Structures are given as structure tokens and as C-alpha cells.
Amino acid sequence: MKTHGLLLAALLTTTWGCAHLDYAGQSFPRTEKVDLYYSEANVGREYMVMGELTGTGDQFVSTQKLQDHMVEKAREKGADGVVILGLEHFQSGENTNYSETTTEGKTKKGKAVTTTSGSSSTSSEESKRIRAILIKYKSASGQP
Numbered sequence: 001m002k003t004h005g006l007l008l009a010a011l012l013t014t015t016w017g018c019a020h021l022d023y024a025g026q027s028f029p030r031t032e033k034v035d036l037y038y039s040e041a042n043v044g045r046e047y048m049v050m051g052e053l054t055g056t057g058d059q060f061v062s063t064q065k066l067q068d069h070m071v072e073k074a075r076e077k078g079a080d081g082v083v084i085l086g087l088e089h090f091q092s093g094e095n096t097n098y099s100e101t102t103t104e105g106k107t108k109k110g111k112a113v114t115t116t117s118g119s120s121s122t123s124s125e126e127s128k129r130i131r132a133i134l135i136k137y138k139s140a141s142g143q144p
Helices: 002-016 063-077
Strands: 018-027 035-037 049-060 080-107 112-137
Touching: 018 063, 049 063, 063 080, 063 112
Parallel strands: 035 080
Antiparallel strands: 018 049, 049 112, 080 112
16 A cells, blocks of 8 residues: 555656756766856856756746756766856646536525525646756867
8 A cells, every 4th residue: 555655646746746947058078077156156167058947837837957957967968067147936837627517496475586606716836947057178278
């Protein structure tokens, strides 16, 4: 029974946890080691900016998981480092459900009466976005 719960949790995370990466920039041969920075000032060596990577995810994707996906994408693109530029949480959508019920009846005097009632509920969808640049270190000759 315990295994079914774990399997269900994994399935829900996979199904509901939606992450998307967008990259615009150059590519180089795959790298295995990618350094992670939270400020360009912390890089400490010469580099060139390869491009910009944006990761977005819904409320079910952890920020850590989104960041891990971004580092993996940086490896694929041949980056030596990822510099996180910012993280933001935003409302990505809204969903409203409305239902209405109509009942017909008669008063004590026999007159026809129609009663309509309705209700609605609204929920918002939260998302997060991480912006980063991918960098390639320059060699002693100044080339990437």
C-alpha cells in the first residue's frame, strides 16, 4: 500500500509539475562541469555571454528542480557557467466555475413560481520564472 502512495505522488509530480525552458544563443560541444552563480560579479574570470535561458514552472515545480533543469540545459549547450539573474513568482491564469440551478414550484394559492440560484468559485494559477545567462570562459588567448 505504501508503494502505491509513493507511485501516486511521483505520477502527480510528473503530471502536474510542468516546467519549460527557452534558450536563445550560441551552442558549443557539451560540457560536464557547469558552475552556478547568483551574480555576474561573482564569476571571477573572463567570460563571454553565450545567450539567455529562461525557465518557467507551475506551482508544483520546485525552484530547485527548475534550477537543476537549467544547469542540465547549460551542459547540453556547452556552457561553463550559469548566472542566475532573477526569480519571480506571478499569477499565470485564473479559472472561474459558475453553476446555476432553476427550480419550479407553486405557491399555496397555486401560482407558478420559478426560482433561480447560482454560485461561482474562482481560483488563480501561480507560476515562477527564473532568468539566467549562460557563459563560456575565455582562455588565456581570449577565445572561448
